[in-house]
Amino acid sequence: MKPKRYLVLAEGVSADPHYGKTMQGVLRYRREDVVAILDSTRAGQSEDGLPVVASVDDAVRFGPTTALVGVATQGGRFPPEWIDLLRSCVSNGLDVENGLHVFLGDDPELVELARRHGAELHDLRRPPADLSTVTGENLEVDAQIVLTVGSDCAIGKMTVCCELDLEARRRGLRSVFVPTGQTGIAIAGWGIAVDAVVSDFLAGATERLVVDGARRGDLIWVEGQGALLHPLYSGVTLGLMHGSVPHAYVLCHEAGRTEIEGAAGHHAIPPLAELVELHERISLPVRPARVVAVAVNTRALDEEAARAAVAEAEAETGLPADDPVRFGAGRLLDAVLAGLKLEPARAD
């Protein structure tokens, strides 16, 4: 398989941290495979040291093999103006990776154009066709499984997995990140977008990810989704918890966030200590799991306030807490390994 060289499509949103979520994730954790970013509104500038170009034609000289749809819009629909852009990619022989709800493979004209130009269309959110319910194989895998859970959506559960995985690999552990959403899939190159799976097979899809993950490593970090008390996505959260049968949880929280955000019927986020207990209570009796650490997202705070927020999370829960993006993932990894009763491996 030839190495991928990504052109990240971020028309109009390359500077927007919310809509550019997939782009940001790939830039952070797969930077070495990106050659350019497409956003005609910022053409000629650079982003994270990468050239921003106005069109696919302008991007060709950087030698991309694959265009990545880096937007994540509400409901996952495709902005109509994107169709021309996608045709341009395919006409230039670029494969396309798409993380939206709408599938490129369902557009017969684009499929035909891709066929003519030898380009491949990959819909990252399209679930495998042969999913089923849980078989019990998830309980038999010979790996330690850690799941990130959260006090809300969009607070960095994937990022925490990636940081812990990177740190564990730096220490020489056979660690693997298990993606359950489109950005994670774009980063890792495999995975299933579990929220796109039929509800009946949600836990079964998660079981498959854990079984596949255990073939790739001994310590696996499963990307959590939603939140147990989220009015929209709690079903996905619990299916993921029970299907992945984790040995331990890392509870993720954004400092200063007090309410479930952007959701109808939003409510106050319960105290962290209550969330710890609720996750432990609702774990399957065959695999009781504890919360072993709290990851605190302090992006909105200055350094002093960030340290105070971490200390507060520790005091509230009695668990080790840290912001792995800001302060490094070392302390959290130590806490997880201690929680799993594994040796605290060191890189040096």
Add this chain to the structure above:
Amino acid sequence: MKPKRYLVLAEGVSADPHYGKTMQGVLRYRREDVVAILDSTRAGQSEDGLPVVASVDDAVRFGPTTALVGVATQGGRFPPEWIDLLRSCVSNGLDVENGLHVFLGDDPELVELARRHGAELHDLRRPPADLSTVTGENLEVDAQIVLTVGSDCAIGKMTVCCELDLEARRRGLRSVFVPTGQTGIAIAGWGIAVDAVVSDFLAGATERLVVDGARRGDLIWVEGQGALLHPLYSGVTLGLMHGSVPHAYVLCHEAGRTEIEGAAGHHAIPPLAELVELHERISLPVRPARVVAVAVNTRALDEEAARAAVAEAEAETGLPADDPVRFGAGRLLDAVLAGLKLEPARAD
């Protein structure tokens, strides 16, 4: 719309309470609309006072308008020998209602045959195409919402809804049963099989059911699915709990069942009092809901043991308990109305 007259297709399984689940439900709650049962292995016998016939040709004299697929097989696949049977139905001009995972509408030959004979194919588990996430409309409906929850799958959550709805309507209440699975849909003639919905839209599908239900009545009984600690289906359970935003729960349990049945990673069913607390704890803070009654399925017990099991459930939980199938739904309905602080309406 012409009234439906059902021929229930139950080839080889009309006497099997497990595989004939859809048939049993329709016979119990929609008996007046069934004209015959097809099962060539029992042709000439009668079932619940209805003629059992060997073939569609034999059934025609009873004047059916609609054939109902009454099997519920593991994974929902269609036994191959059924294809000829379905063709025979359609060739005789019968509409077909199908509750399996496999959709009749995806079989081009059957679709063409139905078109030629003016027959309609209805796939009861096919979700609407325009589902979305929760909007918050569920919190605004002007109806009292009751959800059945359970200690395990397949213990009668739908039956409890139907019995409570029947009893409430007998008392003159504007009561409505809200179906979330194929048998319920066959009984009520509307609904969404929520486990067939993409996980992202699970709570949204449930919201739509509650909104539709509230247009049909003031007191709505939402059919629960799965169980909160079921290794396969818990995600569906929680999505349904949060999407339907119930004012009260009825906890369903089968007397004598001590383990989650037939599931990989099965485990002991926790004490009922713990289950009551767990369901209440995980309710959305914007709509805190209490368990107001316990429905005990005593089908495996004799009369004396049944009364003892009901008394035991009451002692364990401190809540009113009863078996509505065996002893009538009056006491449970009284408990629910009291829990909702509604007047205890009487038929007389």
